[in-house]
Amino acid sequence: MGKISRRKLITGGLAATAGVSGLAVATGLAKRYVLVPPDCRGIYGAGETLTYAAQRLMTRHSLAREFPRSMISEKPFANETSPPNDAFKRHQASGFLDWKLSVDGMVVHPTSFSLADLRSLPVRSQITEVVCEEGWSYVAEWIGTPLSEVLNAVGVLPQARYIVYFSIDRDWWESIDMADALHPQTFLTMGMNNGDLPVSFGGPLRMRVPRQLGYKSVKYITRLTATDNLKGFGKGLGSASPEAGYAWYAGI
């Protein structure tokens, strides 16, 4: 190796200074704009944080691709779910008339919504693709109440940073940040392709988060909680997915 020249020393020093101050600025920005995912620790934390931060900055307001009606899949695939528990079977037997969505946590008015209550809020539809982490996909029309309408109705507090949502299947729960929770395409879905949402596709109530992979679109939703911290839920990794080895953020 040659001797270190003055020029090299200066450029090296400048690069190091730029690197350190860049890192400091990045950390500050990450904290301010919530760019660190709850599963940021461990050997894959660095990559996960880079992905989440980069995509969150790129996609705060972007809309998932919507498709013409002609592209709705003739043969969508529902995927398997765990066998329904007794509580679900009882609801199914009574035609889901007593199905309730309870909304609590950092909200002004904790409320319990029936499906009819949800239908009395603005109902929208979107033709978007369900994308599974395994690689398969289908396009369907999804009809439901934007989550933002529900959050407005209960008065979500400004310090809330995440919405945690739970399936009637106790092992299945997820959470999203407020950018996704308030996103106009994030729906509490009750209908599919001009009919009721079939049970196999998540009926009577499914969360649809079309900018993330299918496993964030939890089926059979019964409860939402607004929170500023995910530490208190499960193992504190943000959702059931990281506890099973999958990433919390599923935008990729």
Add this chain to the structure above:
Amino acid sequence: MRPEQVRLDGGRLCYSRDVSAVSTVTSVRNSETLRHAALVRVTHWITVISFFALLITGGEIVISHPRFYWGETGNVNMRPLFTIPIPSSRDTVPTGYGYVMPDQNGWSRYLHFQSAWVLVLTGVVYVLVSLWNGHLRKNLLPAKGERSWRAVWGVIARYLRRAPADAAEARSYNVVQRIAYLSVIFVLFPLVIWTGLALSPAFNSAVPAAVNVLGGRQSARTLHFFASGLLVLFLVVHVAMVALAGFWSRVRAMITGRVVARQEHTVISEKSTVVR
């Protein structure tokens, strides 16, 4: 240009800046010459590690759905373009094996994207520095006299004859190598990165054209698979050529940067440049 550093047999170091000084080493039988600059060596091995991580984890992810489609959508209810005849890690995929492999997608996906970050950032540093220091112009773009089919054919014919390499190749790449490396760096890697990003629903919401121009999500997935296959093909040929050229001497050159050049007199008196 930096002074040429040549280590003599006795361990004495000789720096030669011009051709007149070169004459002092012409009689040396076994001397070492710089073949790969530090940037090339470091980025090469980081790329090797991250590429293998991407390949293994990508394979694991494919196992969860070893069917490929064309167009926007595709699932087990639809006809595939082709199927890889292996068991799947999901019992929802009809493979005909009656056997379900263990699910490895969780850590595979984490590691796939982490390795992708390492590979992309390494690639960006490599390309920017190569543009800056002239490595791209001097060592990757085919030299003026070699931009012809004749030159390409000449190298291939030499490969086929198993004839020894030109002396100049001790320090730089021949025209076929240059074309291969340029294709990998500027065609295959960008293609595999692009088709990979086109599989991200969030990225597609920000840049819908990325997936739309590929013909849809499933086309992007199939192209991602083929682009990876071409990279593996390059890897196989690359390692085979390294083995033919002398595996350990070439691996050592990519680690230490130095290669033993027996025909030092020819090498030095030529105007060829150091691969850096």
